[in-house]
Amino acid sequence: MGSPVAAEPEWLAGRREKARGLVETLPLPDRKVKGWEFTSLDELDFEAYSASPAGATIDGGDDEVVVMPLTEAIERHPELVERHLGSLVAADDPFVARNEAEWADGVFIHVPEGVVVDQPIRIGLDLDRAGAAVYWRTLVVLEEGASAEVWEDYRSSDDGTDALLNTVVEVSVGQAARLHYVTSQDLSERAWLFSTQRATVDRDGLLDWAALGFGSGNGKVRMTTRLVGTGSEARVTGGYAGGNGQHLDYDTLQEHAAENTISDLAFRGILSDQATAVWRGMIKVEEGAQKTDAFQECRNMLLSPDAHADAIPGLEILADDVACTHAAAIAQVDPTQMFYLESRGLDEETSRSLIVEGFLQSLLERLGEGPVRDEIAGKLEERLAEVL
Numbered sequence: 001m002g003s004p005v006a007a008e009p010e011w012l013a014g015r016r017e018k019a020r021g022l023v024e025t026l027p028l029p030d031r032k033v034k035g036w037e038f039t040s041l042d043e044l045d046f047e048a049y050s051a052s053p054a055g056a057t058i059d060g061g062d063d064e065v066v067v068m069p070l071t072e073a074i075e076r077h078p079e080l081v082e083r084h085l086g087s088l089v090a091a092d093d094p095f096v097a098r099n100e101a102e103w104a105d106g107v108f109i110h111v112p113e114g115v116v117v118d119q120p121i122r123i124g125l126d127l128d129r130a131g132a133a134v135y136w137r138t139l140v141v142l143e144e145g146a147s148a149e150v151w152e153d154y155r156s157s158d159d160g161t162d163a164l165l166n167t168v169v170e171v172s173v174g175q176a177a178r179l180h181y182v183t184s185q186d187l188s189e190r191a192w193l194f195s196t197q198r199a200t201v202d203r204d205g206l207l208d209w210a211a212l213g214f215g216s217g218n219g220k221v222r223m224t225t226r227l228v229g230t231g232s233e234a235r236v237t238g239g240y241a242g243g244n245g246q247h248l249d250y251d252t253l254q255e256h257a258a259e260n261t262i263s264d265l266a267f268r269g270i271l272s273d274q275a276t277a278v279w280r281g282m283i284k285v286e287e288g289a290q291k292t293d294a295f296q297e298c299r300n301m302l303l304s305p306d307a308h309a310d311a312i313p314g315l316e317i318l319a320d321d322v323a324c325t326h327a328a329a330i331a332q333v334d335p336t337q338m339f340y341l342e343s344r345g346l347d348e349e350t351s352r353s354l355i356v357e358g359f360l361q362s363l364l365e366r367l368g369e370g371p372v373r374d375e376i377a378g379k380l381e382e383r384l385a386e387v388l
Helices: 010-025 070-076 078-084 094-102 335-342 348-366 371-387
Strands: 055-059 066-069 105-111 121-126 132-142 147-155 164-173 178-186 192-201 206-213 218-227 233-242 247-256 262-271 276-285 292-302 308-317 322-332
Touching: 010 094, 055 066, 055 105, 066 070, 070 078, 070 105, 070 132, 078 132, 094 132, 094 164, 094 192, 105 147, 121 132, 132 147, 132 178, 147 164, 164 178, 164 206, 178 192, 178 371, 192 206, 192 233, 206 218, 206 247, 206 371, 218 233, 218 262, 233 247, 233 276, 233 348, 233 371, 247 262, 247 292, 262 276, 262 308, 262 348, 262 371, 276 292, 276 322, 292 308, 292 348, 308 322, 335 348, 348 371
Parallel strands: 105 132, 121 147, 132 164, 147 178, 164 192, 178 206, 192 218, 206 233, 218 247, 233 262, 247 276, 262 292, 276 308, 292 322
Antiparallel strands: 055 121, 066 105
């Protein structure tokens, strides 16, 4: 593996070298490894893909806000990037290590103290070359009292493109800062997707983030939210719609490390044909994190007898004054609802479509108001037309 970026600073070059060594020694997980019981990597061959530049667009921000390619930010804001890059996600597993060794593209977003960004910041990444392996790095930092909305979209123009995307996302929400962060992916149904996302929220801060999956053939998305400051809050929303034998895997962790923190997680999934999905969620309350209020739920609707979903909630609580609950449900389209609609003159296809749209309505409501929600609603409508 060669250095992806020329003339790198010494601190980054050293991290690259360490990561290359880890890549050589860390094996890919098999189904005996906890968290990977339902996702097989038997057909994954990293050597079959060559590291390639990303086709990316970055828009938004203003004069007070830093929004730029990560490689450029290393040159123009070296101390800021060095302080935050790699501070939340450690290169201690084979996917993060590969990202650390190989990334050549990414984005850096820095919102200074007290600055409110009025328009959404948009990042688009295209995965369209067969045989490509794109290693992408996202770093978002909001200082105290800042506010912003960020939408990161991964996509492919052709469902037949065999490629690989490996991303690492680090999000730091400062004291009393507010961030709405959305990642969506509509990759080729032959593509591999591995994404490691970790966020921290400081005192009285708010993180409202969502992960939406419409494409990819296999892989895993890992989302960790760590509430480190008293009064911090996180709302995590997930949605996916799979068909044609896709396998979608989401692994979420809500970590409460301070008193009086709130986390609320809700996932919704639609699966047709022979699609499969797994969601594994954990609420972890650390010692001393009293007055924690945490909730998680995952609900799946199966549109085919051959579709399958696994939902595995979990709790790890080391404090005694908390309110933590979870829920999971997997069901097919309700025949009673179908009968009700059809008895009023609607055909079977329209009736089923209305039931599915109603099932997903709460998901859209959690995305808030504005242009990002409107565009995602359009993407979801297109996806549902494909899987229904």
